[in-house]
Amino acid sequence: MGLKRFILISLILFLFTNITYSSDFxxxxxxxxxxxxxxxxxxxxxxxxxxxSLSARILGRYPLYKDKDITEYINLIGKGLAQYAGRPxxxxxxGILDTxxxxxxxxPGGYIFITKxxxxxxxxxxxxxxxxxxxxxxxxERHIVKEIxxxxxxxxxxxxxxxxxxxxxxTAEAVFTTFVDKAYEILFERGYxxxxxxxxxxxxxxxxxxxxxxxxxxxxxxxxxNEKGKVKEIKGTHPGIVERIQGLKRFMEENQISGDDKKxxxxxxxxxxxxx
Amino acid sequence: xxxxxxRRDFMKKLxxxxxILIVILLFLCTYSYADEYHYVNSIVGERAAGxxxxxxxxxxxxxxxxxxxxxxxxxxxxxxxxxxxxxxVSTKTYKDALHKTTGEGEDWVLKSSQLLPNFFGVIQQLGPxxxxxxxxxxxxxxxxxxxxxxxxxxxIPGVSIERYVLNIDDEDKVYNLGPSYALKLRDNxxxxxxxxxxxxxxxxxxxxxxxLSNGEFDWENYYLSWREYGLRPILGFMWEPFEKISLGxxxxxxxxxxxxxxxxxxxxxxxxxxxxVNDVDFRVLESSEKHKYPYVTTFGIAYFPSRFLxxxxxxxxxxxxxxxxxxxNGAMGIEYYLSPSLxxxxxxxxxxxxxxxxxxGVTNQPEHIDIYGGTLSITYFTKNSSLTIGxxxxxxxxxxxxxxxxxxxxxxxxxxxxxxxxAGYSY
Numbered sequence: 001m002g003l004k005r006f007i008l009i010s011l012i013l014f015l016f017t018n019i020t021y022s023s024d025f026x027x028x029x030x031x032x033x034x035x036x037x038x039x040x041x042x043x044x045x046x047x048x049x050x051x052x053s054l055s056a057r058i059l060g061r062y063p064l065y066k067d068k069d070i071t072e073y074i075n076l077i078g079k080g081l082a083q084y085a086g087r088p089x090x091x092x093x094x095g096i097l098d099t100x101x102x103x104x105x106x107x108p109g110g111y112i113f114i115t116k117x118x119x120x121x122x123x124x125x126x127x128x129x130x131x132x133x134x135x136x137x138x139x140x141e142r143h144i145v146k147e148i149x150x151x152x153x154x155x156x157x158x159x160x161x162x163x164x165x166x167x168x169x170x171t172a173e174a175v176f177t178t179f180v181d182k183a184y185e186i187l188f189e190r191g192y193x194x195x196x197x198x199x200x201x202x203x204x205x206x207x208x209x210x211x212x213x214x215x216x217x218x219x220x221x222x223x224x225x226n227e228k229g230k231v232k233e234i235k236g237t238h239p240g241i242v243e244r245i246q247g248l249k250r251f252m253e254e255n256q257i258s259g260d261d262k263k264x265x266x267x268x269x270x271x272x273x274x275x276x
Numbered sequence: 277x278x279x280x281x282x283r284r285d286f287m288k289k290l291x292x293x294x295x296i297l298i299v300i301l302l303f304l305c306t307y308s309y310a311d312e313y314h315y316v317n318s319i320v321g322e323r324a325a326g327x328x329x330x331x332x333x334x335x336x337x338x339x340x341x342x343x344x345x346x347x348x349x350x351x352x353x354x355x356x357x358x359x360x361x362x363x364x365v366s367t368k369t370y371k372d373a374l375h376k377t378t379g380e381g382e383d384w385v386l387k388s389s390q391l392l393p394n395f396f397g398v399i400q401q402l403g404p405x406x407x408x409x410x411x412x413x414x415x416x417x418x419x420x421x422x423x424x425x426x427x428x429x430x431x432i433p434g435v436s437i438e439r440y441v442l443n444i445d446d447e448d449k450v451y452n453l454g455p456s457y458a459l460k461l462r463d464n465x466x467x468x469x470x471x472x473x474x475x476x477x478x479x480x481x482x483x484x485x486x487x488l489s490n491g492e493f494d495w496e497n498y499y500l501s502w503r504e505y506g507l508r509p510i511l512g513f514m515w516e517p518f519e520k521i522s523l524g525x526x527x528x529x530x531x532x533x534x535x536x537x538x539x540x541x542x543x544x545x546x547x548x549x550x551x552x553v554n555d556v557d558f559r560v561l562e563s564s565e566k567h568k569y570p571y572v573t574t575f576g577i578a579y580f581p582s583r584f585l586x587x588x589x590x591x592x593x594x595x596x597x598x599x600x601x602x603x604x605n606g607a608m609g610i611e612y613y614l615s616p617s618l619x620x621x622x623x624x625x626x627x628x629x630x631x632x633x634x635x636x637g638v639t640n641q642p643e644h645i646d647i648y649g650g651t652l653s654i655t656y657f658t659k660n661s662s663l664t665i666g667x668x669x670x671x672x673x674x675x676x677x678x679x680x681x682x683x684x685x686x687x688x689x690x691x692x693x694x695x696x697x698x699a700g701y702s703y
Contacts, residue, residue: 007525007573025519025520025580026336026350026522026580027352027583028583028584028586028611028613028619029583029584029613029615029616029619030613030616030617030619030655030657030662031352
């Protein structure tokens with residue numbers, strides 16, 4: 001077979017083959033998987049400290065809604081979901097932001113906030129769980145951590161993230177602040193990557209299903225926002241709501257996820273949030 | 277524009293005007309670009325060099341910009357890589373090139389040694405694909421020699437060369453630098469393009485002083501310099517048809533946009549040839565003729581049986597160009613991790629001559645030396661970085677014809693040893 005024919009056949013095969021494999025086999029022994037990269041004790045410590053600083057920044061923008069009962073209720077739901085989320089090494093904290101804006105935020109290390117405005121639009125506990133699960137997914141999948149490449153230091157003393165965490169020098173503090181600024185920008189301006197949002201939506205559905213909630217909780221909530229035309233407020237930091245709804249529907253169909261005999265816990269939600 | 281034939285005629289004229297022809301032959305036989313008789317003149321890249329350059333189907337780090345840009349899309353995260361030839365020495369020996377008056381042969385040895393940063397590359401995500409920028413020195417030599425030969429035969433009847441002082445100052449480097457972009461067409465198929473700026477800069481300076489047995493002397497000085505600019509696109513594809521198997525293919529060629537060559541000869545010949553005390557011949561030739569490069573197609577296959585083991589192989593085909601024949605070179609490499617923080621690599625490669633075998637009874641033939649090489653490296657990894665030390669050794673033997681206008685042939689040998697250091701950092 002001549003070289004030209006070989007090249008031609010190879011190109012045709014390149015273009016028309018539909019067989020796909022994960023390129024994970026390329027990963028060498030020296031290359032840790034993403035999970036391995038971020039799982040050391042120092043990394044988790046860095047993530048929590050970072051999340052705390054970012055949370056402080058969020059609370060600087062919106063004050064905390066100081067209703068002990070509702071906050072306890074949110075924490076109960078959230079921590080229940082987090083049990084199935086696959087990050088037992090971090091403790092999750094849930095809070096309500098005193099603003100009518102409809103949104104929810106998460107900071108690395110387990111800090112999650114839902115706005116009072118968002119709570120008002122939610123109709124049952126499954127919807128609330130859907131929103132919280134979406135935010136839990138951002139933390140579990142370390143979307144911010146990966147995007148800003150927040151990691152514990154290499155063995156080399158020159159990389160200095162340890163000193164950065166400890167705030168040992170002015171330079172380290174400045175770098176740390178820059179990282180927090182970047183994360184803040186992701187939360188309030190740029191938004192997460194589109195694929196991260198879709199991934200969190202899918203994660204949320206799975207988490208609702210695992211914890212016994214109606215897996216349609218999130219999709220129902222998104223649909224309602226869309227119908228009410230209240231998507232503008234979350235548009236800036238999330239991809240198109242219609243695309244998210246379609247993506248979720250497709251995901252549920254492909255995975256044959258139904259909402260039969262799953263709980264919405266509407267009554268309890270109404271009771272705990274003081275609605276009639 | 278001065279054509280190649282005109283340049284050759286000029287060179288011949290220079291030879292004809294040289295009174296001690298033996299000097300000219302040393303000059304002419306080395307009037308070549310860095311190594312225009314071979315195509316694998318430098319194996320670059322921290323990891324790729326350890327694998328003998330068999331990297332077309334691997335290429336998942338910054339050196340992929342050079343070997344196969346389609347591969348960089350498979351690289352995890354952002355990474356930069358650098359490699360430096362910390363120690364490089366190569367010798368080319370022409371056996372019995374000179375003959376003493378006693379009839380005994382004397383070898384002529386050309387040595388090159390240098391410290392050279394030969395690769396830098398960086399890659400990171402941009403949009404749906406990966407962008408890269410790299411710099412590679414694909415060919416180079418640096419010769420700085422002073423040689424003295426005693427009692428050498430000349431071609432002037434009844435006259436020998438009592439002392440021949442030859443000073444050599446040669447340098448040639450080929451730089452490639454430019455951006456790359458790679459994109460996944462499917463999960464298991466990618467394409468990438470590197471667009472290198474090709475820049476070559478070189479010179480040959482030879483100073484000859486000969487004291488003849490008749491009491492006269494001959495002094496000749498040659499200065500050649502050249503500079504080229506061009507573009508070298510590399511189009512690559514990477515395909516993973518099966519789990520653990522990767523195939524790569526690249527197409528490339530260097531297209532010259534501008535080329536300048538200057539040759540200068542200064543001669544003060546022997547008095548018996550009519551030179552007065554203050555007579556000096558001075559000749560100059562300038563040329564803008566563009567050197568032609570072959571089309572290169574490289575095919576590679578890699579097998580990744582586990583996270584600790586990798587086998588790779590490349591075949592590279594260079595088309596026939598001008599008076600250079602088509603060449604097929606091969607390379608193979610193996611990578612084995614002793615532990616997650618320590619990897620060994622070994623490779624082998626061929627670097628076949630692009631010249632035909634020398635025929636007997638013919639004059640002015642370019643040398644023909646086929647080269648075979650091996651590489652070995654060890655890499656130490658930390659979480660974000662890697663440090664490599666490795667060596668590349670190559671050896672070749674063949675025939676050369678260092679004396680123009682005569683059919684005599686010499687055995688020729690090439691030896692080259694490089695110790696390189698490489699480092700990579702993920703950020």
